[in-house]
Amino acid sequence: MSRTKNVFIAFFAGSMELCWLYSLVFFFFYQLTARQIPPMGGIFAFGLAATLRFFTRNKGWRVIYILGLHLTGFFLTMLAAVYMGDNWSVPWNNLGWLAEAGAKFGDFSAGAFLVAVASLVLFSWISGLCFAGRRPVYSTVTSRFDLGIIVFFFLFLIEGGLGEQVPAMSSCLFMFFLFGMLSIALVRSQGDGNKESPFYFGRLGFIFMLSSVVLLLAGGIVFFFLPGMSSLADTGYLCGKKIFAPLLNLFLKILSFLFCRRALRQEPVGPGASGGGLSIPETIMGAGSPLWEKIFTLGVFVLVGIAIIVIAGWGFYRFYSWLFSHTAGRKKTGSAWDALFMRLIIIGQKCRFFLLYCLRVFSKPVQRKDGARIYQKLLSWGRNGGFPRRFAETPGEYGARLGRHFPPLRGEISLIIDGYHDETYGEQELDKASGKKIQRAWRRLASPFCWVLRLKTRFLTVIRGG
Numbered sequence: 001m002s003r004t005k006n007v008f009i010a011f012f013a014g015s016m017e018l019c020w021l022y023s024l025v026f027f028f029f030y031q032l033t034a035r036q037i038p039p040m041g042g043i044f045a046f047g048l049a050a051t052l053r054f055f056t057r058n059k060g061w062r063v064i065y066i067l068g069l070h071l072t073g074f075f076l077t078m079l080a081a082v083y084m085g086d087n088w089s090v091p092w093n094n095l096g097w098l099a100e101a102g103a104k105f106g107d108f109s110a111g112a113f114l115v116a117v118a119s120l121v122l123f124s125w126i127s128g129l130c131f132a133g134r135r136p137v138y139s140t141v142t143s144r145f146d147l148g149i150i151v152f153f154f155l156f157l158i159e160g161g162l163g164e165q166v167p168a169m170s171s172c173l174f175m176f177f178l179f180g181m182l183s184i185a186l187v188r189s190q191g192d193g194n195k196e197s198p199f200y201f202g203r204l205g206f207i208f209m210l211s212s213v214v215l216l217l218a219g220g221i222v223f224f225f226l227p228g229m230s231s232l233a234d235t236g237y238l239c240g241k242k243i244f245a246p247l248l249n250l251f252l253k254i255l256s257f258l259f260c261r262r263a264l265r266q267e268p269v270g271p272g273a274s275g276g277g278l279s280i281p282e283t284i285m286g287a288g289s290p291l292w293e294k295i296f297t298l299g300v301f302v303l304v305g306i307a308i309i310v311i312a313g314w315g316f317y318r319f320y321s322w323l324f325s326h327t328a329g330r331k332k333t334g335s336a337w338d339a340l341f342m343r344l345i346i347i348g349q350k351c352r353f354f355l356l357y358c359l360r361v362f363s364k365p366v367q368r369k370d371g372a373r374i375y376q377k378l379l380s381w382g383r384n385g386g387f388p389r390r391f392a393e394t395p396g397e398y399g400a401r402l403g404r405h406f407p408p409l410r411g412e413i414s415l416i417i418d419g420y421h422d423e424t425y426g427e428q429e430l431d432k433a434s435g436k437k438i439q440r441a442w443r444r445l446a447s448p449f450c451w452v453l454r455l456k457t458r459f460l461t462v463i464r465g466g
Contacts, residue, residue: 004454005186006136007052008084008186009136009183009186009187009267010050010136012179012180012182012183012186013131013136013141013144013179013187014047014050014128014131015048015179015183016144016145016146016148016176016179016180016183017040017046017048017127017131017144018039018042018124018127019172019173019175019176020147020148020151020152020176021042021123021127021146021156022037022039022042022120022124022172023151023152023169023173023176024151025037025042025116025119025120025123026120026153026166026168026169026172027155027158027159027166027169027192029112029115029116029119030166030167031162031166032109032116033109033112033116035109035116035188036167036168037085037113037114037116037117037120037121038084038085038117038457040081040084040122041077041080041081041084041085041117041120042079042119042120042121042123042213043124043164044077044080044081045077045078045081045120045121045122045124045128046123046124046125046127046131047072047076047128048073048077048125048128049070049073049124049125049127049128049129049132050128050129050131050132051132052069052070053128053129053132053133053403055249056069057132061326062323063322063323063325064323065362067323069233070129074122075127076234077125078118078122079092080436081118081120081121082117082118083097084115084116085113085114085117086101086104086113086218087109087415088100101114101288101441106441114387119246124350135212136187136251137187138184138187138188138288141184142184143182143275145180145184146177148180152173152176154321155169155234156169156233157233157237158233158237159233159235160230160231160232160233160234160236160237161236161237161238162237163234163238163247167337177218179216181214188212236387250254256348267431285296301405301432304338316320371416371419371420371421371422371423371430371438372420372423372424372440374416374419374439374441375395375416375417375419375420376418377442377446378402378413378416378417378442378445381446382398382402385454385457385458386457386461387401387402387405387461395420395421396417396421398417399413399414399416399417403409405457405461406453406454406457408453409445409450409453411441411444412441412444412445415437415438415440415441416438416442416445419434419435419438422434
């Protein structure tokens with residue numbers, strides 16, 4: 001799916017979300033203030049919240065950084081929306097208008113209007129955050145579209161029960177269906193391959209034609225059944241009042257029984273008595289209660305206090321750990337200087353290997369003598385047989401130890417050790433006859449006929465523990 005289609009899906013789905021959210025906030029606060037709330041604050045808050053979440057995703061930042069960025073953007077957006085939503089005597093950069101806003105709370109209508117604007121910004125910001133966290137797939141977009149339809153249905157139901165028409169609801173419903181159909185059509189076409197439209201004039205034209213037909217059909221159905229929907233809303237409102245009124249009375253009686261029974265049981269205070277002499281513990285536990293009831297009540301209060309302190313401490317610790325934790329993202333890497341230093345080390349190692357290779361290729365090969373060469377083979381032979389040479393062991397000691405473990409080969413081992421001694425320590429060059437003897441000794445050691453002896457010796461050594 002192309003990046004352009006992603007942008008269009010996000011725009012149409014976000015606009016659909018804003019339509020039913022703005023209608024919900026506008027409807028309830030219009031009943032309180034009878035004033036229309038400007039939608040620009042909610043639109044800007046929704047877009048900025050979604051953009052910030054998209055920007056900070058998969059960055060690996062700490063939670064406190066992201067939280068501070070969102071709080072700063074939220075409060076600046078709320079101040080701008082409140083300032084643009086009403087008339088003020090001072091400019092925005094002069095904080096004196098905040099004092100005017102506080103004075104407006106003396107009037108219920110003006111204060112409720114400011115609360116409505118702030119609520120629109122708050123709900124739009126939360127909705128933008130949630131929108132950026134959802135994947136733009138078909139099931140998600142259709143579920144949000146169904147939620148919007150439910151919201152509009154209940155709003156029109158309540159509007160019919162109140163018997164007055166709320167402005168801007170019809171236009172919001174039209175925009176909701178327009179953006180909803182476009183977003184569903186676009187997200188439905190993603191990843192479907194080269195499917196041609198039935199009229200063969202392009203996929204985008206087919207999408208717009210389908211959206212127009214659905215909107216016209218939905219608008220015709222709404223206007224045709226508007227009187228019936230109004231009467232249905234009136235009937236539903238009256239049925240709701242009749243059904244929930246007894247439940248509300250029952251709920252109020254339960255609350256009165258739970259919280260007012262102690263006051264009902266108290267005996268009237270005499271004309272000469274005074275309740276001012278009771279202390280706070282006596283007021284809580286009752287002055288005439290038995291001693292065990294007082295102790296039990298005091299213990300319960302102590303346990304509840306300890307539990308509250310423990311829960312509050314644990315909650316503060318978890319909140320602190322969450323604030324300073326890293327978000328999910330790419331793996332943490334070092335700084336640019338560390339990466340450059342590691343790259344230089346790798347280049348240096350490759351240059352060193354290349355120089356050593358060149359020295360081996362162009363240098364004169366060192367001819368190792370027969371005694372030293374076959375002694376190195378003997379070391380490898382003993383190591384593979386389970387008897388490596390020890391660190392502080394001389395060649396003679398090592399040869400004697402191998403001879404003890406391999407008695408049939410003791411003569412060959414001693415011959416190889418003696419030749420190595422003569423060449424290395426005696427600085428004598430072996431003649432051809434001695435070299436041939438050493439080579440014959442090595443061929444016998446390396447012969448396959450000795451493999452059974454080597455395996456047997458190694459197995460018995462392992463069983464005996466050394």
